[in-house]
Each structure stands twice: as C-alpha cells, then as structure tokens.
Amino acid sequence: xxxxxxxxxISTEELKQVxxxxxxxxxxxxxxxxxxxxxxxxxxxxxxxxxxxxxxKLLIRLETQGLIQLPDxxxxxxxxxxxxxxxxxxxxxxxxxxxxxxxxxxxxxVITEKEETSLFNEYLSRYHYLGYKQPFGYHLRCFVQxxxxxLGCMLFxxxxxxxxxxxxxxxxxxxxxxxxxxxxxNNGRFLIFPWVKVRYLASxxxxxxxxxxxxxxxxxxxxxxxxxxxxxxxQYFDGTSYRAANFQYLGMSSGKGLVRQDKHYTTxxxxxxxxxxxxxxxxxxxxxxxxxxxxx
Numbered sequence: 001x002x003x004x005x006x007x008x009x010i011s012t013e014e015l016k017q018v019x020x021x022x023x024x025x026x027x028x029x030x031x032x033x034x035x036x037x038x039x040x041x042x043x044x045x046x047x048x049x050x051x052x053x054x055x056x057k058l059l060i061r062l063e064t065q066g067l068i069q070l071p072d073x074x075x076x077x078x079x080x081x082x083x084x085x086x087x088x089x090x091x092x093x094x095x096x097x098x099x100x101x102x103x104x105x106x107x108x109x110v111i112t113e114k115e116e117t118s119l120f121n122e123y124l125s126r127y128h129y130l131g132y133k134q135p136f137g138y139h140l141r142c143f144v145q146x147x148x149x150x151l152g153c154m155l156f157x158x159x160x161x162x163x164x165x166x167x168x169x170x171x172x173x174x175x176x177x178x179x180x181x182x183x184x185x186n187n188g189r190f191l192i193f194p195w196v197k198v199r200y201l202a203s204x205x206x207x208x209x210x211x212x213x214x215x216x217x218x219x220x221x222x223x224x225x226x227x228x229x230x231x232x233x234x235q236y237f238d239g240t241s242y243r244a245a246n247f248q249y250l251g252m253s254s255g256k257g258l259v260r261q262d263k264h265y266t267t268x269x270x271x272x273x274x275x276x277x278x279x280x281x282x283x284x285x286x287x288x289x290x291x292x293x294x295x296x
Contacts, residue, residue: 004175005058014041015067018059022068030070034059046182046223053137083132084122096149097197100204103146108154108208110216111141123153128191129236135188138221140213144192144205151201152192156213159184159229165251165272166229170285180285185217187230206245214277226281231270239271247273 003010021037028036034056038044043051062068096103111120120141125132135157144152159181160166167177187209192202209228218224231253232239243249255269278284 003058003061005054005061010058015062017041018062019068022059022070026071028071030056030059033071049222084118084125086126087122089119090122090126093149093193093195095195095197096151100198100200103151103198103201104148106144106146106151106201106204106208108142108205108212108216109145110220111143112220116143117141120153120155123193124155124189124191127194128153128189130189133188138182138217140216140220142216144201150193151196151198152205153189154187154191154205154209155189156185156217156228157188158182159186160231163229163253163272165253166274169250169274170227171282172285176286176288180287182223183225183281183284184227184229185213185225187228190230200244202241203244206241206247210245210247210275210277224278226278226284227274227276229272229274231272233268233270235268239273242273245275247275249273 003015017040018037021040022033025033025036031052034052037059038051038055043055045051059068059070063070100106111117120143121132135155137158139155139157142154142156143150144154161181162177170177172180190202190206192205213228214224214226230242230247232242239247239249250272252269253272255267
C-alpha cells in the first residue's frame with residue numbers, strides 16, 4: 001500500500017528508517033521522537049523548521065496499521081483553548097469618530113509580548129462575534145493602531161485545508177495543495193472596535209495587509225506567503241471592506257470543509273475573498289519543488 005503524507009509519497013526505505021528510529025529511541029516522548037524522525041528524514045516546513053504535526057499524524061497512522069509501536073502519551077502536545085476573562089482593560093471607550101485624516105497614520109503592529117497577547121485575545125473574545133480561538137501553527141497577531149489609540153485587531157494563521165472555489169482558482173490538485181498550503185495565510189479574525197466609527201478604516205487596514213503582511217510574516221517565521229484569504233459570513237457582513245481593498249471575490253464556500261484525510265466539518269457557507277501578495281503567486285503555489293521557490 002502506498003502511503004502519502006502532505007502530498008509526499010513515503011518510500012519503503014523511509015518507512016524502514018522510521019521503524020529503526022522508533023525502535024532505537026523508544027525511551028523518547030512522542031514529541032521528542034517526532035523531532036528525531038524529522039531530523040533523520042529531512043522533512044521540514046517552508047521556514048526550515050521540523051514538520052512535527054504532519055509527521056506525528058503519519059506515525060499515528062503507521063501505529064494504527066500495526067507497522068510501528070509508539071511510546072505511551074505523556075500529556076497533550078497542544079494546550080486546550082480557554083476563553084479570556086473580561087477585564088477593565090477592554091471596557092468600552094469614548095467614541096473615536098471622524099475621517100481617516102482625523103486620526104493620523106494607521107499601522108499594523110505585530111505583537112509578541114505576553115501582556116499584549118493577552119489583551120489582544122481578550123478583545124477578540126469580548127467583541128468579535130466568533131469570539132477568540134487559539135491559533136494553531138504559524139500565526140500573527142496585529143493591532144490596527146493610530147498614533148494615539150489601538151483601533152482593532154487582526155489575526156492571521158494557516159489557510160483552510162481545502163476550499164473548492166479557491167483551489168480551482170489557484171489551479172491546485174490535491175498534491176499541490178498539500179505541498180504548498182503553507183504559502184497561503186488566512187485572515188481568520190478582523191475586528192474594528194465598536195467605539196471606533198472612522199469611515200474607510202477597515203478597507204484602509206486591509207490595504208495595509210496587502211502591502212505589509214508578506215514582510216511581517218517573513219520577519220516572524222522565515223518565509224514569505226504569496227496569498228492571503230478570508231471568509232465572510234453573509235449573515236453578518238457583506239464583505240464591502242474587502243472589495244474596497246481590492247480583494248478578489250471567488251464565490252461562496254460549500255459550508256463543508258476538510259479537517260484531515262476523510263474527516264470533514266459542516267458550517268454555514270461563507271464568501272471567499274483572496275488577495276495575491278506577489279505577482280507569481282500561482283507559480284509558487286503550483287510548484288512541484290518543496291524548496292527554493294522564487295517568491296516575488
């Protein structure tokens with residue numbers, strides 16, 4: 001039986017190396033074992049770090065098929081998400097109103113400090129209609145900020161696993177999608193605070209995303225994405241700000257998505273918006289080579 005993981009066919013020799021590694025280092029925890037396998041077989045992400053989550057899934061599959069025996073679990077690799085408690089730090093403020101020119105230059109400020117991260121999470125939990133959800137894998141938290149005030153929040157993380165309209169528009173088959181999905185970034189949360197009533201601020205902030213996200217992502221994670229996507233629920237929003245920022249509307253999602261192989265979820269259909277961050281985005285996303293892509 002051919003075993004494929006993330007668009008890559010696992011050879012007989014690689015399976016042999018996996019078995020030998022598992023048997024040799026049986027005292028390691030699962031997390032340590034996965035790191036070791038990644039090092040031995042050179043399976044890395046676009047940023048050059050070990051592809052831990054994909055390899056862990058593969059090892060679990062191999063154990064299920066009786067091909068290897070993994071060490072017992074020593075606790076979860078990922079912490080469960082807890083909704084932040086509302087504090088006085090995120091109470092409603094005095095209204096900020098007017099035109100863009102009234103509030104001065106607006107910027108996207110990437111946050112990494114623990115205190116600001118907690119504040120960001122609390123804002124989303126309190127004021128975004130979807131609440132807060134712990135991002136998985138590579139992600140960026142950004143404040144939308146003027147010189148005097150924080151005006152909103154933007155959260156970016158990994159792209160949706162499989163969306164038919166997007167994948168057809170890119171020209172993806174299943175293997176190309178699995179191989180190059182990390183070069184697409186999802187704008188999973190976008191919040192302008194309810195007390196901020198500045199016309200065109202949302203589309204202005206999205207325009208900043210189009211110009212700056214690639215740089216910020218590369219600074220944080222060591223590689224440059226080529227496409228940003230976002231999904232808008234028409235029950236709540238029309239997507240006017242995305243259109244005004246020249247995001248391309250691809251149509252509606254089916255309301256069904258792929259979590260992992262043969263595992264699906266159901267949700268309400270969403271409007272799909274995308275924005276290419278580089279001119280040769282299709283060349284990068286349809287590349288057969290997992291290293292050395294020329295992005296630009």
